[in-house]
Amino acid sequence: MKTIVKLLMINPQSCGVFLLFLLIGVASCNKTDTTEMSSTVSYSGTFVKSADTVVTSATGTVSATFDLTSMVLSYTVTWSGLTSNAANMHFHDAGPVIYPIMGFAEASSGTLSGSVTLTAGQASDLASGKIYVQIHTVNIPSGEILANLSQTGSSYTPPSGGGYGY
Known part of the structure; x- marks a missing residue:
């Protein structure tokens, strides 16, 4: 975790990329499967x-x-x-x-x-x-x-x- 914090402090562009990946990850965790198997x-x-x-x-x-x-x-x-x-x-x-x-x-x-x-x-x-x-x-x-x-x-x-x- 300390390495990620240091990386974000050193390179501001990395911060944007990190936040983008974080948002994609959170959004994908929130998805529900809408595929319904017919019975x-x-x-x-x-x-x-x-x-x-x-x-x-x-x-x-x-x-x-x-x-x-x-x-x-x-x-x-x-x-x-x-x-x-x-x-x-x-x-x-x-x-x-x-x-x-x-x-x-x-x-x-x-x-x-x-x-x-x-x-x-x-x-x-x-x-x-x-x-x-x-x-x-x-x-x-x-x-x-x-x-x-x-x-x-x-x-x-x-x-x-x-x-x-x-």
């Missing part, structure tokens, strides 16, 4: 026939984004070529219906967007690939097509063993 995971699925015994040429997709903070799954379902009008649509979790999709067009083709809040267990099952959308029709009430949701993009890396740690 969303993208999912998609392509419709296939619900069972080997189903005869259909129907196609479609599901795209979804899951917000890890709010636990909200926002989705868009698109379908076409059903053998008859859509009668029911739901999200399933490895079998059981967890969320009925309402407001869809009772038609052989259409598009619908919406959102649903998942429980911690459902979020974990989503991350593990157990959530799917199924469309039931007038001709095939047991379910004509289904689309399993698979992760397509993320700003989040799940812990080992899958899931979101819920």
Whole structure:
């Protein structure tokens, strides 16, 4: 410290340079990181026939984004070529219906967007690939097509063993 004081007393220009570096140092210590990591995971699925015994040429997709903070799954379902009008649509979790999709067009083709809040267990099952959308029709009430949701993009890396740690 004595050397710095002597240097500043001997060379006034050094004083200005020293103060400049001091101000830059203080200013950089005061910075906060404004980069915010997104907490969303993208999912998609392509419709296939619900069972080997189903005869259909129907196609479609599901795209979804899951917000890890709010636990909200926002989705868009698109379908076409059903053998008859859509009668029911739901999200399933490895079998059981967890969320009925309402407001869809009772038609052989259409598009619908919406959102649903998942429980911690459902979020974990989503991350593990157990959530799917199924469309039931007038001709095939047991379910004509289904689309399993698979992760397509993320700003989040799940812990080992899958899931979101819920």
